[in-house]
Amino acid sequence: MNKKILIADDEQNIVISIEFLLRREGFEVLVAGDGEEALAKVRGERPDLVLLDVMMPKMNGFDVCQALRADPDLAGTRILMLTAKGRDTEVSKGLGLGADGYMTKPFSTKELLAEVRKLLGM
Amino acid sequence: MAAPRKLILTVVAASLFTLVLVGATAALMLAGEPDASGVGRSAAERIVVLIVLLLLASACCCWVIVRLHDLYAASPLRMAEEVTAALAHSSLRVGDQGAAELRVLAQAVNQLLALREASENDVAERVREARASLEEERSRLAALMADLSQSVVVCNLDGRVLLYNQRARQELAAGADGGHGELLGLGRSIYTVFDRALITHALERLQQASRELGETENRQLLGSAQFVTATPAGRLLRAHMSPVLGGAGPHHAQVGGLSITGFVLVLEDVTSSNERHARRDALIQSLIEGGRGPLGSIRAAAEMLSEVADMPAQQRDRFLRVVHDEAAKLSAQFETAASAFSNDLRERWLLEEMRGAEVLIVAARRIGERRADERRALAVKTENVDEDLWLRVDGYGLFQALRYLAWRLQDEYAVREVRLSLTRSGQLAQLDLSWLGTFMNNETAMSWLQDPMSVAGDSSPLSVTDIVERCNGDIWFQRERVSHRAFFRTMLPIADAPTDLPRAVIAAAEGERPEFYDFDLFSWSAASHELDDRLLSELAFTVFDTETTGLQPTQGDEIIQIGATRIVNRRLLRHECFDQLVNPQCRLSPQSIEVHGITRELLVGQPTIDVVLPKFHAFCADTVLVGHNAAFDMRFLQLKEKQTGVRFEQPVLDTLLLSAVLHSNQTTHRLEAIAERLGVSVFGRHTALGDAIVTGEVFLKMLPLLAEMGIRTLRQAREASQKTFHARLRY
Numbered sequence: 135m136n137k138k139i140l141i142a143d144d145e146q147n148i149v150i151s152i153e154f155l156l157r158r159e160g161f162e163v164l165v166a167g168d169g170e171e172a173l174a175k176v177r178g179e180r181p182d183l184v185l186l187d188v189m190m191p192k193m194n195g196f197d198v199c200q201a202l203r204a205d206p207d208l209a210g211t212r213i214l215m216l217t218a219k220g221r222d223t224e225v226s227k228g229l230g231l232g233a234d235g236y237m238t239k240p241f242s243t244k245e246l247l248a249e250v251r252k253l254l255g256m
Numbered sequence: 257m258a259a260p261r262k263l264i265l266t267v268v269a270a271s272l273f274t275l276v277l278v279g280a281t282a283a284l285m286l287a288g289e290p291d292a293s294g295v296g297r298s299a300a301e302r303i304v305v306l307i308v309l310l311l312l313a314s315a316c317c318c319w320v321i322v323r324l325h326d327l328y329a330a331s332p333l334r335m336a337e338e339v340t341a342a343l344a345h346s347s348l349r350v351g352d353q354g355a356a357e358l359r360v361l362a363q364a365v366n367q368l369l370a371l372r373e374a375s376e377n378d379v380a381e382r383v384r385e386a387r388a389s390l391e392e393e394r395s396r397l398a399a400l401m402a403d404l405s406q407s408v409v410v411c412n413l414d415g416r417v418l419l420y421n422q423r424a425r426q427e428l429a430a431g432a433d434g435g436h437g438e439l440l441g442l443g444r445s446i447y448t449v450f451d452r453a454l455i456t457h458a459l460e461r462l463q464q465a466s467r468e469l470g471e472t473e474n475r476q477l478l479g480s481a482q483f484v485t486a487t488p489a490g491r492l493l494r495a496h497m498s499p500v501l502g503g504a505g506p507h508h509a510q511v512g513g514l515s516i517t518g519f520v521l522v523l524e525d526v527t528s529s530n531e532r533h534a535r536r537d538a539l540i541q542s543l544i545e546g547g548r549g550p551l552g553s554i555r556a557a558a559e560m561l562s563e564v565a566d567m568p569a570q571q572r573d574r575f576l577r578v579v580h581d582e583a584a585k586l587s588a589q590f591e592t593a594a595s596a597f598s599n600d601l602r603e604r605w606l607l608e609e610m611r612g613a614e615v616l617i618v619a620a621r622r623i624g625e626r627r628a629d630e631r632r633a634l635a636v637k638t639e640n641v642d643e644d645l646w647l648r649v650d651g652y653g654l655f656q657a658l659r660y661l662a663w664r665l666q667d668e669y670a671v672r673e674v675r676l677s678l679t680r681s682g683q684l685a686q687l688d689l690s691w692l693g694t695f696m697n698n699e700t701a702m703s704w705l706q707d708p709m710s711v712a713g714d715s716s717p718l719s720v721t722d723i724v725e726r727c728n729g730d731i732w733f734q735r736e737r738v739s740h741r742a743f744f745r746t747m748l749p750i751a752d753a754p755t756d757l758p759r760a761v762i763a764a765a766e767g768e769r770p771e772f773y774d775f776d777l778f779s780w781s782a783a784s785h786e787l788d789d790r791l792l793s794e795l796a797f798t799v800f801d802t803e804t805t806g807l808q809p810t811q812g813d814e815i816i817q818i819g820a821t822r823i824v825n826r827r828l829l830r831h832e833c834f835d836q837l838v839n840p841q842c843r844l845s846p847q848s849i850e851v852h853g854i855t856r857e858l859l860v861g862q863p864t865i866d867v868v869l870p871k872f873h874a875f876c877a878d879t880v881l882v883g884h885n886a887a888f889d890m891r892f893l894q895l896k897e898k899q900t901g902v903r904f905e906q907p908v909l910d911t912l913l914l915s916a917v918l919h920s921n922q923t924t925h926r927l928e929a930i931a932e933r934l935g936v937s938v939f940g941r942h943t944a945l946g947d948a949i950v951t952g953e954v955f956l957k958m959l960p961l962l963a964e965m966g967i968r969t970l971r972q973a974r975e976a977s978q979k980t981f982h983a984r985l986r987y
Contacts, residue, residue: 145549145553147550147553147557147578147581147582148549148552148553148556150557150574150575150578151553151556151557151559151560151575151578152556154560154564154571154575155556155560158564217548218545218548218549218552219545219548238548239548239549239551239552240548240551240552240553240554240555240556241552241555241556242555242559243555243556243559243560243563244559
C-alpha cells in the first residue's frame with residue numbers, strides 16, 4: 135500500500151515542486167493550504183506523514199503540531215516541519231512540540247526525500 | 257667681656273662710695289672733737305652735720321637704685337609687653353632702648369620676629385599659589401565638563417548632586433511632554449531623575465566587585481557599573497557609574513580601607529544608536545528569513561527541472577514560472593532592503609552637521625593658505641552664501657577636495673582668483689567653485705574629479721568624486737561661455753539644523769565660583785528630615801514667587817506665573833531656576849495686567865496649573881521654601897492640592913516676617929523697602945522669577961543679621977517669625 139503524505143504549506147510555488155517530487159516517487163499526496171485545513175485533512179485522511187510549514191494562515195505549524203500530538207489516535211502520524219526561519223530556537227521548539235524532523239528552506243529535494251523515507255521507515 | 261668689667265666697676269664704685277662715706281664721717285668726727293683749747297663743736301652740732309651727710313648719701317643711693325631699676329627691671333617688663341604684642345602681629349618689632357644688654361636682647365628678639373614674619377609670608381604665599389592652582393583646576397574641570405558631549409553628574413552617597421554639566425542639564429531637563437522642567441540642580445536629589453533602586457543596585461555591584469578584588473589589590477580604582485534607564489522624556493540613557501573614593505565615609509560603604517563617598521554618572525543617550533542597531537538587525541533578519549522561502553521554491557523547482565528529463569511541457573512551464581515568480585520576489589526584497597540600508601550606510605562615515613556658511617569660510621581659508629612653493633596665495637572670494645543652509649558632510653574630506661581643485665587650477669591654468677558660492681536648489685544645496693578665464697575641456701575635468709587627489713605634496717588615495725559621494729552628493733564640471741565663467745558644481749543634501757548646539761560656557765564672575773558645582777556639599781549628611789535643628793547657613797532653599805490674576809485666592813483668582821531659584825551653601829544659583837507661565841483658564845483683569853504685564857496672548861498654549869505644579873513640586877523637593885509674603889503664595893498652592901494631588905509640606909520661611917524680626921521699628925516691609933534697607937539692587941520686579949531672585953538676595957543678606965540676634969537654626973527662625981505681629985495675618 136502506498137504511503138500517504140500531506141503537504142501543509144500556503145506557498146503554492148514550493149508545493150508544486152514537492153507534490154511533483156513525491157508523486158514521482160510513488161507516494162499518495164494530499165495538499166492543505168492553511169493550518170485548519172491541514173488539521174482537518176489529517177483527521178479525515180489519516181496520512182502517514184505530514185510536511186508541515188511553520189508560517190501558515192489561520193493556524194501556524196506549531197499549533198497544528200501541538201494539536202496533532204494531543205490526539206492519541208494520531209500518535210502514529212509522523213511530522214516533518216518545514217520552515218523559512220531556521221532559527222535554532224525554532225528548531226528546538228518544533229522538536230519539543232513533538233515534530234519528528236525539521237528542515238529549513240531552502241533544502242535540496244534529495245535531502246527531503248531521504249528524510250521522508252527515513253521517517254516512514256523505508 | 258663687658259659684663260665682668262661692669263661688675264668690677266660697680267663693686268669698686270660701691271666700695272669707694274662706702275670708703276668716702278666712712279672717711280668723711282671719721283674726718284668730721286675728728287675735726288669736730290673739742291681740743292685742748294676748747295675750740296670745737298658740741299656733740300649736737302656734729303650729730304646734725306652727720307645726719308645731713310647721711311641724708312645726702314642716702315639720696316645719692318636712692319638715685320642710683322632708681323636708675324638701675326629703670327635700666328634692669330622696668331625695661332625688660334616693657335620689652336616683654338612688646339614681645340607679647342608681636343606674638344599677635346608679626347609685623348611689630350621690639351623697641352631699642354634700656355641698658356646695653358637689653359638692647360642686645362632686643363636685637364636678637366627682632367631677628368627672631370623678622371624670621372617668623374618671613375616664614376609666615378612664605379606660607380601665605382604658598383597657600384595663595386595652591387588656591388590659585390586649585391581654582392585654575394576647577395575652571396579647567398568646569399570647562400572640560402561643559403565641553404563633553406556626554407552628560408556628567410557627580411553625586412554624594414545620599415544621591416545629592418554635587419556637580420553636573422550643561423549637557424546633563426539639557427538631557428535631563430525635558431519633561432515627558434517636551435516641556436521645560438528642571439530636575440537637575442546642585443544639592444538636589446538625583447533620585448528625582450533616576451530610580452533609587454537602580455542606583456543603589458549599581459552601588460552594591462561596585463562594592464561587591466571591589467570586595468572580590470581581594471586585599472592585595474584593594475587600592476586599585478574600582479571599575480564602573482552600567483545600567484540603562486529612561487528619562488522622563490522617554491529617551492534611553494546608558495549610565496556608567498564610577499565610585500568616588502575617600503578616606504572618611506559611612507561604614508557600610510567601606511571598600512578595602514577606602515570608602516565610597518560618592519559616584520560619577522556618565523550618561524549617554526543611546527536612543528538613536530539603539531534604534532539604528534535595531535533597524536539594522538531587523539533588516540538583516542528580514543533579508544535572511546525573507547529569502548529562505550523564495551530560495552526554497554526556486555531550488556526545488558530547479559532541481560526538478562534539471563533532474564527530471566521526461567517532463568511534460570506543461571509541467572516544465574509551471575516550474576519555470578515558479579522560478580520566474582520567486583526570483584522576482586527576491587529581487588523586490590533586495591531592493592527594499594538596499595534602500596533601507598543606504599540610509600544607515602551614510603551613518604558609517606563621520607558626517608557632521610555644519611552650517612553651510614561655515615563650510616565656505618573654512619574652505620576659503622584652506623584654499624587661501626600660502627603654499628611653500630608658490631610666491632602668492634590664491635585669492636578666494638565667497639558670494640551668494642545662503643546663511644540658513646545646513647549641510648551634513650565629511651568636512652575634512654570636502655575641504656581637501658575643494659583645495660585640491662583650486663590649487664590645481666592655480667598650478668595648471670594660472671588661475672589667480674576662485675569664488676565659492678552656496679545656494680539652495682530645491683531639496684539640495686548647490687556649492688560652486690568658480691573662476692573666470694581659462695578652462696579645461698570636459699575630459700580633463702573628469703580626470704581631475706576621478707583621479708586620486710594629489711597636489712603640492714599632499715596626496716590622498718581618494719578622488720574628489722569619492723569624497724562627494726561619501727557626502728551623498730554629486731559633482732561635475734560646467735562652463736558658461738557667455739560669462740567666461742567655469743565652475744565645479746557640487747550638489748549636497750540639505751541637513752536639518754541641529755537642535756542641540758553646544759552652548760557657550762558661562763564664565764563665573766570674578767571671585768565667584770561657577771554655580772554648576774559645589775564640592776562643599778560632600779559634607780552633607782543624610783539626616784535631611786530633621787531640618788528644624790539644622791543651621792540656616794547649611795540648608796538648601798527654594799526661593800519662589802507667583803504672579804496671580806488677583807489677590808483673592810478663595811474667590812477664583814489663579815496663578816499665572818511661577819518663578820523660583822535656589823540657594824545652596826549660601827549661594828544664589830541663578831542658573832537653576834524655574835520660570836513657567838501658567839494658563840489660568842479664566843479671565844485676566846486689566847488691573848492685574850498692569851501689575852505683571854502678562855497678557856492673554858502670552859498665556860495661549862501655556863500648560864495649566866495641574867501640569868505645572870507637580871513640576872514645581874519636584875523642583876523644590878528636599879528644600880526649604882522661601883517667599884516674600886509667602887503665606888499669600890502658599891494659600892494659592894494649598895488651594896490646588898486637591899486638583900493637582902501635590903502637597904507642599906516643606907518648611908516655609910517668609911522674608912516679610914524675617915524683616916519684621918530684624919527691624920521691628922520699621923513701618924513697611926515691602927520687598928523694595930527691605931531690598932533698599934539691605935542694599936540689594938532691584939530689577940525685573942513683577943515677574944515671578946525677578947521677584948524670586950530679589951527675595952533670594954534679600955534672604956541671603958538677612959542670614960548674618962539673624963545670626964547676630966542668635967537666630968541660627970530653622971526652628972529659631974520659624975519661632976521668631978511666629979512671634980511677630982505679621983504672623984497673625986491670614987488670607
